Amino acid sequence: MKATHVEHIGIAVKDLEKSVAFYEKLLGVRCYGTELVQDQNARTAFFLLGQTKIELLESISSDGPIARFITDRGEGIHHIAFAVEDLQSALGELSLQGVQLVDHTPRSGAEGLEIAFLHPKVAGGVLIELCAHPRDTESPEVTTT
Numbered sequence: 001m002k003a004t005h006v007e008h009i010g011i012a013v014k015d016l017e018k019s020v021a022f023y024e025k026l027l028g029v030r031c032y033g034t035e036l037v038q039d040q041n042a043r044t045a046f047f048l049l050g051q052t053k054i055e056l057l058e059s060i061s062s063d064g065p066i067a068r069f070i071t072d073r074g075e076g077i078h079h080i081a082f083a084v085e086d087l088q089s090a091l092g093e094l095s096l097q098g099v100q101l102v103d104h105t106p107r108s109g110a111e112g113l114e115i116a117f118l119h120p121k122v123a124g125g126v127l128i129e130l131c132a133h134p135r136d137t138e139s140p141e142v143t144t145t
Contacts, residue, residue, distance in 0.1 A: 001090040003082035007113075007131045008046070008053035012069050012078040016058035020045045023054065037110050042066050044110045055081075055110065079117070079127040087114045087132035094118070106132070 013019040020031045027047055034045045040057075041064030047054040057078060059067035069078055084090045087106045095101060102117035109115035109131065118128040 001084060001093045003084055003130075005083050006052045007081040007083040007129075008055045009077060010055045010057055010079040010081065010129070011076065012066050012073075013056050013058050013075050014070060016043050016045055016056060019056050019058075023047055023056065027054070033111075035110050036060070039108060040065060046111070079129045081115070081129035081131050084130050084132050087116060087130055090130055090132075091116055 011019075016034075020034075024030055024047075027049060029047055029049065031045045031047055034043065036043050041059055041061035043058045043060055045056040047056075057066045059065075059070070061067060066078065091101060091104060091106070095104065100119040100122050102119050103115070106114035106116050109129075112134065113131045114134050116130050118130070120127045122128075
């Protein structure tokens, strides 16, 4: 498996609107899109810095993964995502190497990406997400703000 770049850094927040305003001031760039990700019970907002994105994540459910993360650890960095060219192949290769996976098959994520997570135990407590553009689609649909 070879990662091509850091795709994004995910940050768990309690209040998406308040956090978007803060990050727009801090980074000097506007949020380019927001999205509801039903599968993960989250609303997201994105900022682009060079080739890397910052993804803010707000839970839309008190029992969603982001809500649980904030309850256990507070707001902050939730995950780091690396882009790969072929996600299914990357997962197969990692599994053969004995890497503990959260997702054994890709699932749909924000911005039309296929995503899968590695267990944080394998990376010193860091939740790692692998991302890839599906092979049969073009650019993702994103609601701009």
